[in-house]
Amino acid sequence: MNNEAQLGEEFIKYYSDLNQEPFSVGSISRIFGGASRETYRLSVLNKDLVETRLIYRRSQPSALIETDQLTEYSAYMAFQNSEVPVPKTIAIEESADSLGAPFIIMEELVGEAASPFDQEAYSPYEEELGHQFWNILGEIVIKDTKDPNLSSIPGREFEGPSWKRELDHWVEVIRQDSFSVEPILEAAIRELYRNPPKDPIKKCLVHGDYRNGNFLSKDGSLVGILDWEMAHIGDPLEDLAWATSPIWCWKDHNRPSYLIQKEKAFKIWQEKTQIKIEKESLAWWDLFACVKGLAIWVSAGNEFISGSNTDPINLFSAWIPGDIHLEIILEILEEKLIKNET
Amino acid sequence: MKPDINTALMLCAQEIGTLFLPLLEKNYDQSRLGSWTGLMLLSSLQIDGAADNLNKQNKMMMEWLKKSKKSIQSKTLIQKIKECESLKLPDIKISTLDNFNQKLRQIFVEAQEVLEESKDSEHLKESWIILREMHGHRKVSHMLDLLKSDS
Numbered sequence: 507m508n509n510e511a512q513l514g515e516e517f518i519k520y521y522s523d524l525n526q527e528p529f530s531v532g533s534i535s536r537i538f539g540g541a542s543r544e545t546y547r548l549s550v551l552n553k554d555l556v557e558t559r560l561i562y563r564r565s566q567p568s569a570l571i572e573t574d575q576l577t578e579y580s581a582y583m584a585f586q587n588s589e590v591p592v593p594k595t596i597a598i599e600e601s602a603d604s605l606g607a608p609f610i611i612m613e614e615l616v617g618e619a620a621s622p623f624d625q626e627a628y629s630p631y632e633e634e635l636g637h638q639f640w641n642i643l644g645e646i647v648i649k650d651t652k653d654p655n656l657s658s659i660p661g662r663e664f665e666g667p668s669w670k671r672e673l674d675h676w677v678e679v680i681r682q683d684s685f686s687v688e689p690i691l692e693a694a695i696r697e698l699y700r701n702p703p704k705d706p707i708k709k710c711l712v713h714g715d716y717r718n719g720n721f722l723s724k725d726g727s728l729v730g731i732l733d734w735e736m737a738h739i740g741d742p743l744e745d746l747a748w749a750t751s752p753i754w755c756w757k758d759h760n761r762p763s764y765l766i767q768k769e770k771a772f773k774i775w776q777e778k779t780q781i782k783i784e785k786e787s788l789a790w791w792d793l794f795a796c797v798k799g800l801a802i803w804v805s806a807g808n809e810f811i812s813g814s815n816t817d818p819i820n821l822f823s824a825w826i827p828g829d830i831h832l833e834i835i836l837e838i839l840e841e842k843l844i845k846n847e848t
Numbered sequence: 849m850k851p852d853i854n855t856a857l858m859l860c861a862q863e864i865g866t867l868f869l870p871l872l873e874k875n876y877d878q879s880r881l882g883s884w885t886g887l888m889l890l891s892s893l894q895i896d897g898a899a900d901n902l903n904k905q906n907k908m909m910m911e912w913l914k915k916s917k918k919s920i921q922s923k924t925l926i927q928k929i930k931e932c933e934s935l936k937l938p939d940i941k942i943s944t945l946d947n948f949n950q951k952l953r954q955i956f957v958e959a960q961e962v963l964e965e966s967k968d969s970e971h972l973k974e975s976w977i978i979l980r981e982m983h984g985h986r987k988v989s990h991m992l993d994l995l996k997s998d999s
Contacts, residue, residue, distance in 0.1 A: 538879035623992055687953035690979055693960060756989065818883035825890070831988045841977055847969060 510534050511753075516605055517562060524597060528553055533593040539819060542608075543575075543735075547614060559614035561593065564607045568607075576658050577602060579610050581711070584655035589645045591615075591730050605666035617722030625757045625764050627718065634726035636766030637774060642731060643749065644778025647710045647742045655740060656711065659829035661739035668740040669703050673794060676801040683801075683808035692802050694793055694835045697842070703743070712740040717754045718763035735842065743779055746772075747791030753799060753830045794839055796831045803828035831836060856891035882952055887975040890991055901911045901985035902945035908978045913959060917972045928955050 514534040517563040522529045531662050532549030565575060579598045586595065593612035600608050620627030628635050651662065664671050677695055714736025721731040750762040750771065772783055807824030809815040872878045906999040913929045918928055932952060937944050956975070963971050 534876060536876040539874045687950055687957060689953055689957050689960065690983065692957045693979075696961060696964065756992065818880060818887055821887055823885060825988055826886070826992060829983075829987055832983055833987070833989065836976075836980060836983055840980070841971075843973065843976060848972075 508537065510546070513605075514548065517548065518550065519613070520604055521560075527831065528542050529649045532557055543778045558625075560596070561612045561614050562609060563608045563612075564605070566607075574600075574658075575608050576735075577737050578735040580655050580658055581713075581737045582610075582612065582652050583766065584649065584711075585731075590642050590649075591660050592734075593730055593732075594792075599729075615722050615730040617724040617727075619722055619732075622717060622719035622754050623756065624761075625755075625763060628723065631723070631726035632761075635723055635728055636763075636771065639721065639763065639765055640730040640748075640774040641778055642728065642776050643713075643716055643745055646713055646716075646745065646779070647712045647775075647779045651711055651739055656739075659711065659737055659739055661709075661712075664739070667705060667792070668709060668744070669698075669700065670792065672740060672744065673698055673797070674737075677796045679801040680804055683805045685804075685808060685811055688800070688832065690832045693795065694797050694841055695842065698790065699796060699838065700795055701789035701790065703741070704784055706740070706741045706743065706787075707781055710737050711753050712738050712742075712744045714738060714745070714751045716745045717751075718765070719754075741791065742779060743783070743785075743788050744773060744793045744794070746783070747788055748795045748798070751792065751795040751799070753796075753827060756830060758767050789838075793835065796835045796838070799831040800835075801826060803831065809819060852896075854895045857888055857895070861888035861892065864888075866950050890988060893991070894988070897985070898938060899942050899945060902942065903940065905982050905985060906945060906949055906952055909949075910982065912971075912974055912978055913952070913955060914972070916963065916968075919966065919968050919971055920959060922962060925955070925958055925962065927956075928991045931933050974993055 511534070514531040517534075518529055518531050529550045532551050535544055536547045537545045537547055543563040544566055546564075546826055548560045548562055550560060552558075563578075568688050575598060579595060582592045582595045585592045590768065593615050596611040599605065602608060647828070649656075651659075656662065661668070661671060673695075678696075680691070711814075713731070713734060715733050716731075720731070721728055722732065749761045750768055752759045755762050755764050756766065760769055762771055765771070775781075776783060802817040803823045806820040807828070810820040810824060862885075864881065869878055869881050869885065872881060910932060914933065917926055917929055920929075932948075932955065935948070937948060960972065960975050963975070
């Protein structure tokens with residue numbers, strides 16, 4: 507029996523016990539991409555051969571971004587049957603006792619995920635999807651952070667400045683995982699600590715990786731916001747800066763996530779959140795997005811070099827997105843240098 | 849060594865991608881091998897210039913550190929620069945050049961920080977020209993289309 511078939515057998519035993527009725531595996535296949543979890547698509551059949559399609563996400567022994575699965579599951583729970591489309595949650599196991607690793611189970615949403623580096627991924631639905639994408643981000647900002655489902659989301663009890671909590675966290679990841687010295691990255695870190703942003707009007711739920719590639723769409727409809735494992739409570743501008751970072755629209759910088767124009771996106775977001783974008787603070791979060799990105803890519807490189815996870819996605823992440831984020835930092839800091847001179 | 853390593857890698861990547869990849873049944877296996885193929889192709893394009901790039905970077909950083917030394921007060925930092933100046937590399941293996949490169953980068957970071965504090969815009973401007981050039985050596989983003997990733 508191969509690894510997938512064995513996983514399927516173990517899974518179906520758990521799933522049948524959970525539902526107190528017998529199920530069988532129709533099919534199981536691993537989904538490529540996203541090194542933080544092993545993700546499987548499963549078709550399960552009940553005794554009447556009625557099919558249910560599931561997503562089964564297992565923690566990797568080593569993960570690109572070491573996160574708690576409870577964070578992701580809590581965010582999905584908080585948005586069940588809401589304006590923010592998410593998969594229907596089924597189960598979470600935080601221990602490895604049941605199936606050898608912590609996992610979550612959700613119903614599969616019918617839709618397509620796209621590569622964040624594919625300029626034409628959403629054609630011809632950029633306009634429709636763009637409106638939905640930015641409105642949904644607004645919905646996340648206005649979500650009541652006191653929702654009991656969000657009680658275990660990181661940062662909820664933190665009373666200090668969000669920028670410092672986030673920056674300290676990602677700099678720590680860089681310090682732990684770096685195998686080489688990057689003067690461009692170091693300059694960005696110094697700049698961020700020297701010139702912090704203003705305090706936000708309010709703290710809100712932050713998705714943590716809101717961008718193209720992390721949502722599902724079907725024709726012109728955005729059917730699911732995924733990958734909430736870095737969710738936390740923080741500054742509303744954090745997701746906005748991350749989602750508009752040029753890395754996610756590398757071939758068309760003014761069309762973030764290859765959807766609609768940046769100005770239009772800002773307008774939708776401001777109308778939904780009733781928060782006026784403070785330009786200097788957003789610029790801080792733009793630079794922070796590069797540092798956070800590099801922390802993730804450095805961490806991926808570490809996994810690869812140390813041999814703990816030699817998935818090519820880790821090599822790809824360290825080389826390509828790492829290169830792009832360094833280039834964005836160069837542009838930002840060179841511009842700042844020129845501005846300071848004049 | 850003939851044929852060159854980069855040529856061998858490139859042909860290997862092409863053969864894996866065209867001959868073996870289509871034989872795989874599972875979508876996950878195909879995507880994973882496809883990524884390896886793209887990354888191998890990318891490596892084959894980078895390998896030829898790797899030693900030369902490191903050598904150029906080391907020279908640029910060393911020259912800048914020597915020049916900036918006069919604006920630096922820290923005796924420890926000046927000592928570190930002097931040690932690098934007098935260092936003779938035993939060979940020009942990529943690993944030797946890279947070790948020295950990492951050492952220089954660390955001193956470069958420290959020097960930049962000192963010059964930022966003293967607002968020495970002249971030397972800082974020069975440092976950013978060097979960093980721009982060094983970044984050009986590792987730049988691979990223009991080869992994005994070579995790699996199809998669903999990350």
